[in-house]
Amino acid sequence: MIVPNPAPTMTLALCLAQARFHLLDWGVVAVYLVFTTVLGAKLAGKQATIRDFFLGGRKLPWWAVCGSTVATEISTATFVVVPAIAFAAGGNLTYLQLAIGSILARFVVGWYFVPRFYEQEIYSPYDYIGRRLGPRVKTVTTVLFLIGAVLGQGGRLFTAAFMVSIVADIDLVSAIWLMGAFSVLWAMLGGITMVIWTDVIQFTILLLGAVVALGFALHVVPGGPGEAIRLGREAGKFQFFDFSTDLSVRYTFWCGLLATTFSNLAAFGTDQVMAQRMFCCRDARDARRSIVWSSVSIGVALLMMLLGIALYAYFQHAPFTPEEAARYAAHQEYLLPIFIVRALPVGVRGLIVAAVLAAAVSTLESALAALSQTTAGPLMRRVSKWRGSADPGPRFQGELGLSKALVFAWGVVLCGMATACIGIARNYQNAIDLVLAFAGYTAGPLLGIFLLAFLKHPRDDRGLPWAVAVAVLAVFAVSVREQWGVHVVHAVVAVVAGLALLRTGFGWQHRLLIVLAITAAGALHWVDGNRFPQLMSSGVAFPWTYPLGTIITFGLGFALGRPRDAPTESQ
Structure with missing residues (x-):
């Protein structure tokens, strides 16, 4: 001291x-x-x-x-x-x-x-x-x-x-x-x-x-x-x-x-x-x-x-x-x-x-x-066209x-x-926390998508928008401890998800999976040391947001996608 x-x-x-x-x-x-x-x-x-x-x-x-x-x-x-x-x-x-x-x-x-x-x-x-x-x-x-x-x-x-x-x-x-x-x-x-x-x-x-x-x-x-x-x-x-x-x-x-x-x-x-x-x-x-x-x-x-x-x-x-x-x-x-x-x-x-x-x-x-x-x-391709x-x-x-x-x-x-x-x-203890906390929102979903592309038989892209959105919500839920922020996000996500699900071509099983995933991601906000003292003394440390975002994106993207041959960019 x-x-x-x-x-x-x-x-x-x-x-x-x-x-x-x-x-x-x-x-x-x-x-x-x-x-x-x-x-x-x-x-x-x-x-x-x-x-x-x-x-x-x-x-x-x-x-x-x-x-x-x-x-x-x-x-x-x-x-x-x-x-x-x-x-x-x-x-x-x-x-x-x-x-x-x-x-x-x-x-x-x-x-x-x-x-x-x-x-x-x-x-x-x-x-x-x-x-x-x-x-x-x-x-x-x-x-x-x-x-x-x-x-x-x-x-x-x-x-x-x-x-x-x-x-x-x-x-x-x-x-x-x-x-x-x-x-x-x-x-x-x-x-x-x-x-x-x-x-x-x-x-x-x-x-x-x-x-x-x-x-x-x-x-x-x-x-x-x-x-x-x-x-x-x-x-x-x-x-x-x-x-x-x-x-x-x-x-x-x-x-x-x-x-x-x-x-x-x-x-x-x-x-x-x-x-x-x-x-x-x-x-x-x-x-x-x-x-x-x-x-x-x-x-x-x-x-x-x-x-x-x-x-x-x-x-x-x-x-x-x-x-x-x-x-x-x-x-x-x-x-x-x-x-x-x-x-x-x-x-x-x-x-x-x-x-x-x-x-x-x-x-x-x-x-x-x-x-x-x-x-x-992308900009040059548009200009050339x-x-x-x-x-x-x-x-x-x-x-x-x-x-x-x-x-x-x-x-x-x-x-x-x-x-x-x-x-x-x-709002951050030091600059490394600041920088890595920022990166945690996008790095995990990016890696999850890349791993899907790495598969020998890749899935189609219809589930990825949902997978990325749920992953970002999950990282937000474990990173932001103010309850008002989580409540606002939950309200927006619930409305958008409800409207979007009515227009998707998913079957009821996939729609149920999306609803459960959104609910579970938001509920991560309440995972802390008070409720789970055997796991943590306070909130989840920021390094764990990377595997969290990766696993959710890969898992949900795989579950919601359908097998298909790897397309080229021109397709």
Whole structure:
């Protein structure tokens, strides 16, 4: 337990005033931005076709794709919040148990998903789904991805801007839009090739920043690493495994083995923000190597956890001021910024902020490329039909221009979402909870649909709208604890379901199944620690929303669907 210093010698405001960004700090950040822009553009080269812009010509080396995957995965939420998880009262290394499912999921994606993706010339998992289940299902999955990406990536951008605004002493909204501007610039300059090469640079900066932050944290602890280890052991910070079966606990062995496997299958197999890189490799073998070797990202998470333990030792010897304690109590994300402005020298602060920018911009530019790709194809097909042009030359030029315009448009949308997160974040304990809670609504249903497409004999799509709706309702029911919200949703769903069932071609058995599924999904709101103390101490932890959404979508979609041959997109 950290006890505030009863007689502080310096308030946080004075500390910030004296530790504001020095000219050298700004110089470090400027060099990072200019160097990354110039080198990334040079390595990316010129994109002549839409295939170059979105697939990199399918000629990128696997190790670069791997580095890009890691850089995107290690978002600012990880860089800023993970140390706070280890630092907190009762915090320890149990967060790293999530790596079990993460690594397992990468092997499944590499050995089972990737070969399917490379059977044909496709740009996304949604193209694969469309060819297996039909264009209507592809549209559903694309919309689910767009919603999830805007919510999740907006939350990640907010987290990065939050830290940068504190350390660099600039307005939060300004930080959001400045970071968004650089992300848009890099994504527009060279498409996915630019994204991947800048990610490789940013992975290097990110890793260097993590090592430097840990090194300085251990250096400023009186007694050095030995003292940090001693204090960490006394506080139980080095506990790794938690075999609790309480569904309310977020970081347990069972959550890591089961729930996280589902979430990472969704992330690497069906989320275009991450999956788009697999389509850029020369062949399926290289794509498999890139996704499996990206497991090294666990090492970065370990570094950040150790940083949290080092910060715990540091603040035991140099406690929070009352103002610092109040800020930390309001938001865990203040921990690393407080340490940066208090303890790090000029120049090093700039390097750490550059690392945070690297984590943020890497994830954001990947999201922009993915959002642009998933919307450019359908829009361009409509434009081509309207023009009636069969000349591929103008079509390629039109697609390239439209793709870049969409990057800009989606950049504005994500910055707007990040700005909205300023108010939304007050309802969440930390930024990782915010981001993953957003993703839980769409990632599970997406994975469920993909698994249906993966079947040797796929089902038709008539049950999928119901399956997705029930899955989203179930996730909402276990995530939102305010009863008024659930009552409103129940009322709307009951009316819509009643009207829709009167018009469907389902038999009475299928109609009864839909009614029972909707009722059961809504009833999950009342599953908590008061009624089921043997299962949980409070509500269901957010990682379990991923298997919940997946199982409901797959099960109900399969039960309501009818066997049929896999259609092509043209059918």
